[in-house]
């Protein structure tokens with residue numbers, strides 16, 4: 710279970726809509742499965758079907774999270790044209806199995822869908838998202 714404040718949740722969807730038709734990406738930090746802060750990152754690939762975060766951008770986020778004593782809870786990215794399920798590339802590039810992968814699907818323009826997964830070597834598990842306050 711991941712708890713995400715409504716403002717951060719909506720911010721992720723807006724980020725996805727703004728970057729469309731390219732995928733957006735970012736990192737969510739917080740404590741005890743509760744998100745406190747979102748870091749929007751550049752998709753270094755500028756691609757509609759994949760994303761990558763520049764190492765120097767990630768480093769900056771890690772430093773900021775350390776300063777604020779929060780942990781990395783999830784990495785998010787968008788699927789401008791496809792369903793909210795990890796693609797083959799997403800599975801291959803899941804660097805942090807202990808961190809949830811959140812996917813924002815804009816497949817249905819009027820109805821963005823946000824889902825969280827744990828991508829392990831053996832299986833992909835759906836993780837529940839609770840939008841709070």
Ligand SMILES: [Zn+2]
Pocket residue numbers: 786787788794795796799812
């Ligand atoms: Zn993806």
